Amino acid sequence: MNPPINEMMQSQIQIEDDRTGLSIETLRRAMADNLFYILGKYPAIANNKDYYMALAYTVRDRLLHRWLNTYEAYMKPEVKIVCYLSAEFLVGPHLANNLINLGIYDQIRQAVQESGLNLQELINTEEEPGLGNGGLGRLAACYMESLATLEVPAIGYGIRYEFGIFDQEIREGWQVEITDKWLQDGNPWEIIRPESEVYINFGGRTEPYQDDQGNYRVRWIPEYVVKGIAYDTPILGYKVNTANTLRLWKGEACESFNFQRFNVGDYYGAVDTKVYSENLTKVLYPNDEPVQGKELRLQQQYFFVSCALQDMIRIHLTESENLDNFGDKFAAQLNDTHPSIGVAELMRLLIDVHHYSWDQAWDITQKTFAYTNHTLLPEALEKWPLSIFGRLLPRHLEIIYEINRRFLDQVRMKYPGNNEKLSCLSLIDDRGEKYIRMANLATVGSHKVNGVAALHSELVKKTILRDFYEFWPEKFTNVTNGVTPRRWMVVSNPRLSELITSRIGDNWIKNLDELRRLEQFVDDGHFRYQWREVKWGVKQDLANYIEDKLGIKVSPDTLFDVQVKRIHEYKRQHLNVLQIITLYNRIKHNPNLDFTPRTCIFGGKAAPGYYMAKLIIKLINSVAEVVNKDPDVRDRLKVVFLPDYNVTLGQRVYPAADLSEQISTAGKEASGTGNMKFSLNGALTIGTYDGANIEIRQEVGEENFFLFGLKTEDIDQLRAKGYNPWDYYYNNPELKSTLDLISSGFFSHGDCELFRPLVDSLLHSDPFFLFADYQSYLECQDRVSQAYKDQEYWTKMSILNVARMGKFSSDRSIKEYCENIWYAKPVPIEMKDYVQADA
Ligand code: CJB
Structure with missing residues (x-):
């Protein structure tokens, strides 16, 4: 996110009535204008897809004031922002939902009808962003909507997969998978933010050095670097001014064209890095309860989590001098273990880049993160072979070893001589091939751990995280899921x-x-x-x-x-x-x-x-x-x-x-x-x-x-x-x-x-x-x-x-998260008119 909109600029932003007006006539005119000026079509050659796009832009115009006001409000240092870190956001089609949440469904229906079209048909042409597999991704989407409705400041951080979950066809009774080209016709709901780019390191080695003050430090000399570009989608609350942001990251090459290689005749080599970097966010892994060990998957996880944390740090430093209060500014929720590398990454950023001591960094990290477990299935418990992990993230491996060393010292203190406990609680599984256990990392690095239904949360305590529960009973809680x-x-x-x-x-x-x-x-x-x-x-x-x-x-x-x-x-x-x-x-x-x-x-x-x-x-x-x-x-x-x-x-x-x-x-x-x-x-x-x-x-x-x-x-x-x-x-x-x-x-x-x-x-x-x-x-x-x-x-x-299902609103779940885990409060958004402000 950027610094608050420059006051000088504000007076220059011109917002025509066609972009905000809600009369049927204005809406009709706005749609026709968008069809002509954005899509380059006139009615005789336009199809329903074109009209859908024209309508989507018309609606987007009408939410931008809310979005920018919200954006600005969150910059205030005293505002706490919930950051929902999730490898999946299965948001579903936007148009109908935005019409309802803006409270303009009826006007739009009439305007569309008077333009000789049918609103439901336009709604049906929307290609949904399938950026999730199932329950976990859809839950993230319901939670984003409820956060906005409850006026709680929030940013959803994830991956802008170029291809989402595959389209399924049935041929002779069998499933056939077809690539989901959801971006093919353009996406009217997202806005690219090139200014928010971040750089993500991979591979290479680490090196100790002494800084000018003689402090011992470590630097990471990566093998290659990928650029993260942010794409923002507004998430509107129902009939409130809040429009939160879903910020999804795309991988790009730092230099998309290598002239040196081109000049020596290596035409394909000239775009190698571009192809490689863009592969990172090309496709969603289509497993509901994931299977182990794919290196690209770990790259994706680290990529989006590092993008998110760097972005959060930048936001914080626009209004604060240092990161001392990072954990008061942000609550970061780990949606399952997929983003749990964030624990080591925040430690790295605080220690290596911002020069915090280990203890300070650890306090901030634990205060910031909380972890939601979504499954007990043993095959879905993420663990990464140390060999892959160390090759890709050498500095994080060192940090995880140090987290583990300090944690196991605490364990030894509590259970002297109990090797069984040490082996169960360790972040490293070293019975045979060595693995990093991501659920253990998430649990140790978080101040709260929750399951997603009463029975499930009990089973988490009794089974997969039993020893952690015994060690830190107060960390464990339940938040039963809900839907919007x-x-x-x-x-x-x-x-x-x-x-x-x-x-x-x-x-x-x-x-x-x-x-x-x-x-x-x-x-x-x-x-x-x-x-x-x-x-x-x-x-x-x-x-x-x-x-x-x-x-x-x-x-x-x-x-x-x-x-x-x-x-x-x-x-x-x-x-x-x-x-x-x-x-x-x-x-x-x-x-x-x-x-x-x-x-x-x-x-x-x-x-x-x-x-x-x-x-x-x-x-x-x-x-x-x-x-x-x-x-x-x-x-x-x-x-x-x-x-x-x-x-x-x-x-x-x-x-x-x-x-x-x-x-x-x-x-x-x-x-x-x-x-x-x-x-x-x-x-x-x-x-x-x-x-x-x-x-x-x-x-x-x-x-x-x-x-x-x-x-x-x-x-x-x-x-x-x-x-x-x-x-x-x-x-x-x-x-x-x-x-x-x-x-x-x-x-x-x-x-x-x-x-x-x-x-x-x-x-x-x-x-x-x-x-x-x-x-x-x-x-x-x-x-x-x-x-x-x-x-x-x-x-x-x-x-x-x-009549009796009220409990299962995601609004109730979000209130529980806010109260018991995030300590976040609603911040109603006051509307400022950027056009009139200085007039
Ligand atoms: N779940 O969709 C997934 N993917 C996973 O990798 C792990 C769990 C589901 O999450 C939902 C949201 O919490 C649950 O309702 C569902 O039971 C669980 O399978």
Whole structure:
């Protein structure tokens, strides 16, 4: 960020009325102007994409005053800024959200309509920035929105990937990955800030030296340097003046052209560094729960974290003389361990560059950072081979050794002679090949560590960070995740939102606990009727979309049973499939069975290298192919796999669901946030005792939640006594015939081999306990089917779900972070008119 806008300049900034005015006529004219002057098009040759761009610029103009005022306010030294450090921000499309948050949706709709266009069509042409994989990236986006709505100063720091998460196509039932060229048509929401460039070192060696005062110091002589360029996107709060910044970094070469090499005829070599440097931020790693060890990934992490910290230091030094109060100016949140190299980097910047002593630097570092853990899956716990790490970041390796040395001295003091403790707590894993343990680094370098749901935070303390919890119990806390009701209700489900507002006013949008007031209407038959009408309408919209995209006809009169999320064995999409095949078998055995018609909808991407997840997608599509065309089924059961599930599609799907599938193996899903989006849109949950499901059930009431399956401790016991999936297979005839049908090649045109790896994995080990939960799941689904038959009763449960979901607003989560972790306060933004200021 820059110093406050120069007073001299302020008087010269001319802002035409066309850039701020909100009358329909002005908005129309502004759009036409932007089409002509920015896009170089006139109406006869413009398409919807052009109009979308023209409209986006029109809206951007109308938020710039807020953005610049916010920017300026944050420069004041007494203002504390939350810096959310995240390798992923899955923000979703901006246009509709910005219209809602600016409070200009209706004016724009009318202006667009009077220009002979349709607002929804323009909104639908927006290419979403897929700069995240799933829950973790989307959480970062919800948190940015809530921070702005609560007027808390914040900057989101991350990577401007040129290619985000791949687009998914389904060909012959298999996932095919297509490059996501999201920037191809330009991005009207970002502003490049070339003046904020920073330089990032990699490789090389370190060297001790004595400075002029005779102090011992270390300098890093890098092998190469990459330039970081900032791209800013405004994140608006809902109906407030605050517009925070999402600052994403792109890697560039310091010199993009090497004349020396060019002059000796090495034409390709002349651009080598440019190509190399730009590769750094080329593509997002498409793993939801990441796999180890890719050097480029470590380069990406260090790159954006160093860019962020250097940027924060620059901001601080514009108004302060030194960095003594850095930890009062900034709270830096580590979104999982991906940015945890920040602990060593801040130490390096403070000691090597700004010449703080170790102790001072360490105090500032611990005060600044806090760490959120998002997973217990052992394969997702980041660790870097010392060999890669030391080659890329030699100075950081030295610093980490020193952090470790001092920390282990403290440990020795507390547990004399206990080598086991030392080995567990050490930042270095030296049993075999040596690794740096990033979760340990993040924990030691932070003043707070939190999990993302009550159960998860307890498990963090009991399992992966048990010894740290014993050492520093006061460091550990919980902040249950939340989602923003602006995007996940107002933007995505306008019909439900209007119905709610018609009864309780619109304060719920900012204070989600007010939804409680809906409880008084559950016994109002007319209200329930309206509620059903709304749901039916959005289901019809989704049905049209499905027919349009996939040619499958589904009826909104059936129960829409939905599971959308990344495809992962622990999330157990295949348990859902086993259930569907069982229902199919029942129909085949008894064609006149009394059956609650269901449409089973799936969506989600598999990591490209995750074979089993890709096979699950193939299985879903194969089952769909058979079931959907079997005349015996008589349209009572349909299976749909929606390709390319992303935020945009989520906005269509959550509002249309009757039933939300949250069926992970207990103890595996840290929180889940899709579960919250469904329930807020009136779906009932069928779920295990896992993640935030537990808290959702507690809030909405046991009687309004379909719980099934083993709890974490049951699973531990089962594992301890020896889990044998064959027992379940032989003792449960429905399960056996379901598995046998898959194995027989029934869903694979006679190919008995296709699904063998999946079936074998279940029969031989079943690491996620599908068989153990199968019976309980089926019985629970039977209860769902029964309940759905009584539409009045179902509607009551649906209303109560929405009414009692207030806790799961990301506003509540952010307030907890502010109070217990960041010690940050709202700073309302006063609007100053840069045009009139000196006039
Ligand atoms: N999560 O999306 C990811 N990626 C990871 O690498 C680790 C965890 C998810 O984070 C969400 C936000 O906290 C959680 O709701 C979800 O359970 C977890 O899997």
